[in-house]
Amino acid sequence: MEKLCPLAAIENLQSKGFTLRGTKFFIVRRGSRVFAYHNSCPHMGVPLEWVEDRFLDYYGELIQCSTHGALFTIEQGRCIFGPCSGQSLQPIKLELRDENIWVDLP
Numbered sequence: 001m002e003k004l005c006p007l008a009a010i011e012n013l014q015s016k017g018f019t020l021r022g023t024k025f026f027i028v029r030r031g032s033r034v035f036a037y038h039n040s041c042p043h044m045g046v047p048l049e050w051v052e053d054r055f056l057d058y059y060g061e062l063i064q065c066s067t068h069g070a071l072f073t074i075e076q077g078r079c080i081f082g083p084c085s086g087q088s089l090q091p092i093k094l095e096l097r098d099e100n101i102w103v104d105l106p
């Protein structure tokens, strides 16, 4: 595991993109819970965000792919609407320790 950033670096109910050692991924924060996924849509393998650090839909309740609008649950990364319905984002293991986010990259 390696230390990524303080939890406070990601605003509550927001998302943030990262590139670490060539791996592109993003984190979504909900209070003291954080979720991380590779930044690659299961539909066509492209990055999901439409603007830097914007991975969520208008309501901030689902992850949205900007290319064809697929929607994914924040907790599971499962596509519930769109061309890759039923498929999932690839999760990245992470932990919260002492208010810092630690990730386990392959």
Ligand code: FES
Residues within 6 Å of the ligand: 041, 042, 043, 044, 045, 046, 065, 066, 067, 068, 069, 070, 082, 083, 084
């Ligand atoms: S590339 Fe993401 S929905 Fe098509």
